Structure formats: structure tokens, C-alpha cells
């Protein structure tokens with residue numbers, strides 16, 4: 001079916017037939033997973049609209065901004081500081097994707113035992129179905145897990161504009177110094193790309209915009225502590241996913257408007273799910289659009305997800321940047337302070353993540369934790385057992401699950417989730 005955006009997509013170099021196929025699958029999946037949920041807040045209408053236009057209107061906005069001289073930067077990791085990008089008036093968009101595509105082509109370039117998240121990024125590029133990756137003036141990779149850092153060597157030959165950020169793996173003084181040096185190098189690269197010199201005022205403004213977004217997400221998360229939860233975990237995940245694409249100021253306004261509605265719901269004792277529904281915390285690998293399989297299975301089984309300890313969730317969005325610094329260097333220090341707290345499993349040792357899982361479980365009154373891991377993701381697989389053991393030692397049940405982007409294991413996952421939930425209800 002012809003779309004009003006066909007000409008734009010063609011200009012970006014998309015394969016229109018393949019892209020149409022993706023949109024059909026995405027639209028069908030969205031309808032099934034999200035639109036049939038009971039008691040959705042009215043404020044979710046905005047996010048439905050954003051999702052329906054994620055490759056349309058949002059991309060058009062970015063292309064129009066580019067025509068007016070603004071730049072678009074794509075990233076695969078929450079370590080890329082959006083504040084620096086916003087300081088120049090450019091836009092940062094997330095490029096991680098949650099669906100398999102062009103699998104045969106991907107298998108020619110990557111080992112079979114590469115995680116689905118990395119394979120998906122390659123599949124979307126090789127299949128020419130992602131307008132964001134095609135529109136990006138610069139793509140930022142990062143040296144995090146082994147899979148990603150080696151994959152960027154190959155990706156560098158597939159895109160004209162890959163910038164790789166080195167990241168520490170240890171939270172030592174040397175690690176912090178590396179992060180600061182890399183943020184300073186990135187700031188310079190963004191200045192070069194945009195032609196904008198970043199002064200303290202501009203950087204503070206970037207920090208203000210991103211802090212406001214994080215505050216809105218924290219407000220949303222806090223409301224989920226109520227029983228009944230005023231919003232489903234699926235909808236909260238969707239909002240966290242949209243955070244990576246949407247205009248940040250508009251997004252913040254929409255999340256705050258939704259939170260006003262949710263506050264009234266909490267005051268009235270109304271919820272998206274029934275009072276007393278089993279409460280589950282999800283912890284582990286990031287879930288990018290349209291990776292909704294596991295949350296859907298959990299909530300279809302009658303539980304409510306009350307938090308995501310994930311980079312598409314609280315690990316990625318928590319902690320604000322102190323924007324009181326007067327010089328670019330002072331502000332960079334504050335930026336490093338904030339990002340150095342991100343407790344990705346690539347860090348060794350990483351006790352902060354375990355502490356955060358425990359803290360979230362308590363804050364959101366979770367009765368159990370489901371640890372979600374993508375197949376072949378060694379960092380999170382390695383941490384899964386210590387997380388499970390620590391939670392169980394505190395009397396909190398935990399379930400470790402490993403999956404990918406296919407639907408083949410949906411039945412098996414459902415059986416395991418249902419058994420886990422039954423145990424919580426006893």
C-alpha cells in the first residue's frame with residue numbers, strides 16, 4: 001500500500017517492499033500486544049500515535065531539521081551522552097532494534113552465536129529497512145561487550161560515518177579518567193560534525209532537557225509502586241522505548257501529562273491491572289522495539305511488571321546530571337559522575353547492579369524478579385546466577401530466562417512464567 005512517506009523513505013535508500021513488510025509485522029504486533037490491554041490510561045493515546053508514526057512523521061521531522069542545518073546522531077548504548085548532542089541542537093536517536101531481519105545476510109557477516117540485539121542492528125542495515133540508521137549523520141558505536149566492539153569493526157565498512165567511543169570496564173580512577181577523556185573527544189567530534197561550539201550555557205541547556213526527561217521517567221516509575229499498578233508494564237516499557245526516538249521536550253510533556261492522570265488513578269485506587277495481581281520486576285538485557293515477547297507473556301499470565309532494571313528502563317534513565325558547573329570542564333566532570341554510575345554488566349566487578357536490583361524490588365514491592373537474558377549475551381548471563389542467588393538469599397524468588405527475538409520458544413516461556421507466578425501466589 002502506498003504511503004505518503006514513500007518518497008522520503010526512497011530518498012533515504014530504504015527497500016520499500018521490505019520496509020512495508022516490516023511495518024505490517026510491527027503494526028500487527030502492536031495491535032495485538034498493546035491495543036487489547038484493559039484499562040489503559042487515556043495518556044497512552046500519544047504513545048500509540050508516536051508508534052504509528054515512528055518511521056513516518058518522526059523521521060520526517062528529523063529530515064526537515066537536517067534540511068534546516070541540524071544533525072542527527074544514532075547510538076546503540078545509553079553511555080552516549082545525549083546532553084552533548086542536545087547542546088548543539090542536534091538530535092540523538094536510539095538505533096537498537098528488537099526484531100530479526102535479513103538473517104541470511106547477517107549470518108554471512110557475524111558468527112551465529114552473536115546476540116539477537118547485534119544481529120538485529122545488522123539486519124536492519126543490510127535489509128535497508130531502518131530510516132534512522134540511513135538518516136543519521138553520525139553513528140556512535142561503543143566498546144562495551146565483546147560482541148558489540150568487534151561487530152563495529154565490520155559495521156564500520158557498512159556505514160560511512162561510524163564513530164567508536166571507548167569505554168572503561170572497571171570503575172577505578174583510571175576508568176573514570178578514560179570516560180572523561182572519551183566524553184571530551186566525543187564533544188569535539190559533535191562540534192566538528194555540527195559546526196557548533198559547545199560553551200557552558202549550551203551544555204547546561206542540553207543537561208536541562210535530558211534531566212527533565214529523566215525526571216519524568218522517574219515520576220512514572222514511582223507511581224508503579226501502587227497496588228493496583230496504575231499502568232501496565234508493557235505500556236511503561238513502551239514509554240521507555242519511545243524515549244529513544246521522540247523529541248525529548250515533547251516526550252517529557254507527554255509523560256508528565258500521563259503521570260497527572262496516573263496520580264489521579266492511584267488516588268482513586270484504580271489500576272491497569274487488578275489489585276493483588278502478582279508483582280514482578282524485570283531485570284537484564286535491554287528490550288528494544290518491537291521486543292515485547294516476554295513482557296506480554298508475563299502480563300497475559302495475569303501478573304504486572306512493576307519495573308525494568310534495564311537500559312531501556314531505570315538503569316538507563318536514573319540519576320540526574322548536576323548542571324550547576326560554570327565551565328565546560330566542570331560540566332563534563334558532572335556528566336562523567338552521572339554516567340559512571342551506569343551499572344552495565346560489562347563492568348567488573350559490578351556489585352552496584354545487584355544493589356540496584358534489590359533496591360528496585362523493594363521500592364516497587366515486587367514479589368519476584370524475572371531475569372531476562374538474550375542468548376549469547378555473556379555479560380548478563382554471567383551476572384544472572386549471582387543476581388538470582390542474592391535475591392533468593394533475601395527470600396525473593398527469581399527466575400532466570402534466556403531467549404531471543406523469535407517466537408519459537410513462546411510456549412516454553414509461558415509455561416515457565418506461569419509456574420513461577422503460581423509460586424508467587426502461594
Ligand code: BJ8
Nearest residue numbers: 077078115144145285311344377
Ligand atoms: S550500557 S546493556 S545499552 S552495552 S545484549 S549487545 S551486552 S551481548 S546491549 Fe547495552 Fe550499553 Fe550495557 Fe546498556 Fe552485548 Fe549483551 Fe548483546 Fe547487549
